[in-house]
Amino acid sequence: MDHALIEKYAAPVPRYTSYPTAPHFSDEVNNAVYAEWLNGFRVGDQLSLYIHIPFCDRLCWFCGCNTKQTLKYAPVQAYLKRLYKEIEMVAAKLPHRLRVVSLHLGGGSPTLLQADDFARLKDVLRTHFDFADDAEISIEIDPSDVTSEQIKGMVDFGLTRASIGVQDFSDVVQKAINRPQSFEITRDVVEALRAQGIKSINLDVLYGLPHQTTERLMDTVAKTAFLQPDRIALFGYAHVPWMKTHQKMIDEAALPGTDERFEHAMLAADALVDAGYERVGFDHFALPQDKMAVAARNGTLRRNFQGYTVDPADAMIGFGGSAIGQNRDGYIQNVVPTGQYQAMIDKGELAVGKGYALTEEDRMRGHVIEQLMCQFSFDKIELVARYGDAAKAILREANLIAAQHQDGFIENDEHRFAVVGHGKPFVRAIAAKFDAYFGRGTARHSKAV
Template sequence: MDHSLIEKYAAPVPRYTSYPTAPHFTDEVNNAVYAEWLSSFRADDKLSLYIHIPFCDRLCWFCGCNTKQTLKYAPVQAYLQRLFKEIEMVAAKLPHRLNVVSLHLGGGSPTLLQSDDFARLKDVLCTHFDFADDAEISIEIDPSDVTPDQIKGMVDFGLTRASIGVQDFSDVVQKAINRPQSFEVTRDVVNALRAHGIQSINLDVLYGLPHQTTERLMDTVAKTAFLQPDRIALFGYAHVPWMKTHQKMIDEAALPGTVERFEHAMKAADALVDAGYDRVGFDHFALPHDKMAIAARDGTLRRNFQGYTVDPADAMIGFGGSAIGQNRNGYIQNVVPTGQYQAMIDKGELAVGKGYVLNEDDRMRGHVIEQLMCQFSFDKAELVARFGEPARQVLREANMIAAQDRDGFIENDERHFAVIGQGKPFVRAIAAKFDIYFGQGTARHSKAV
């Protein structure tokens, strides 16, 4: 591809795991607003739960998560006591005992939890919620610090899908990002999970890392595919040291340039397709039998704060410091500092820090952006049927965006607006054209590729 096109479309834009995106959340949404939203849940609402464990025993320099390092377990235990209390408080404000179809434990590193605490967490959750028989229970796993006892604890907790960060198997790259993790350690954890009956495995690979070469990345991709995970996420490293100060430990001179970064992503993607994986959206891959690959084919793929998902929930409730939830009214994010989170819970308060109240235009544009991110297109008639006359404005914008396309990345007819061919890797940049908030405020984003 022409290098000028790569540079043109690689400008920083949001990842669109929500619309509007998190930088536009405000304190308009507070504890009182959230309590009112919780009281409006319907008896048949299907829930997704997200639980944030903001601790790691090692701080990886590439990480963009809200987390803190600890070598002691006491802070984790203290945090869990507040987490259990928050779950109880939120459940008490719901008018019905609701059904959970999806649960995700993220971090930080949830594998810091000891098996007894996994059992206590399960007891608290089952006290207040019902779980569907086919509920997906996923946990992010750091293979370098997980023990056989913790694996058993996660299995007893109900684990159905494990998500393991690989990043890159090169010793040189691992040293540059402070993430030592051999292929053998990763392989052994994958095998141990499968021996316990956990067949659904997701592995995350990063491109755009310091000292990462084509050869090193392709070796990582080959080793990752060899393990035959059901899903592989091929994420671009988001270098945002103005937000995550520990990323200043990374030598910026060792980062690949925009064109090299793009070429790495394309070669890695082609290698995964050659290994038998289906492309899902712009940065995920799944074996053809996997639910995510099926959802991409039948048009039911969705996108939320965990990225691409097949989660069928009507709403997500987030628990823990910095956790984000969403429902038909809008978005909610808990306060980020763990100390502040725990102090608010100790006072018997919900721990809301900020959020966003959705209006109908937000819902309409969010639908358009989600469709583009998941299917690379949206159906014009369906948009009008869903949102009525206001959808005509978005269709006029779509026609203008298509008319200004000089690169052959957009197909626009009476039925569909679609991102096609070589434009698909740049779908974030094209989706941003429908974002009326983009460019407002001081938010800074990572590169679009």
């Protein structure tokens, strides 16, 4: 593809795991507002829960998560004590006992938790929530620090899907990002999980890393596909040292340029398709029988703070420092510093740091952006049926965007606006054209490719 075209569409834009995106959250949404929102849940609402464990025993330089390094377990135990209390406090503000259909433990590294703490967390959660028999319970796993005892603890906790970060199997790349993790270690953990009956496994691969050549990336992709995970995420490394200062440890001169990043993304995607995976959105791949591949085919794929998902929940509640939740009213993010989080919980306060109260226009634009991100199109007739006359402004914007577009990536008629062909890898850039907040303020984003 032409260099100028790649540069044009690879300009930094949001990843759109929410709309509006997190830089537009404010402290106008506080504990009192969140308590009111919690009290507004309806009978029959289904919940997704996210629990953030913000600790690692090693700080990976590429990481964009809210986490801190610890070599002692005492800080983790102290944090868990407050986490249990937060769960109790939030559940007490709900008007009804609600049903959980999805639970995700993220980090940091949830695999720092010991088996006894997984058991305690399970007891606390099931004391306050009902879990569907087929609830998906997923945990992010670092293969380099997980033990057989911890795997058993996660299985007893109810683990149904394991999420494992691969990044790149090259020693050179691993050294450059401070992430030593051999293929053999990863393979052994995958095999151990399957031996314990865990059938659903997804692996994350990164392109755009320092010293990552085509040969090294394709070797990683081949080894990842050889393990036959149900899902593979192919993420572009987001170099944001102004937000994550530890990324300054990465030599920027060793990072691939925009054209090389794009080439790597396309080659890796083609290799995964050749290995039997179906494309899901712009950066996920799944085996044909996997629920995510099915959702992509039938139009029910969704997108939230974990990225692409088949989560059917009406709302998500986040627990722990920096955790984000979402519901009909808006978004909520807990305070980020773990010390501040724990102090607020100790005072008997909810730990909300900021959030965003949605307007009807936000919901409409969010729906359009989510449809583009998940299906590469939105149905104009369905949009009018859902939002009435208010949708006409979006339709006028869509027609203007299509009329001004000269690169062949958009198809537009009276029924449908679609991103097609070679435009699909650039869907974030096209979705951003429907973002009424993009370009406001000082928010900075990672490259769109």
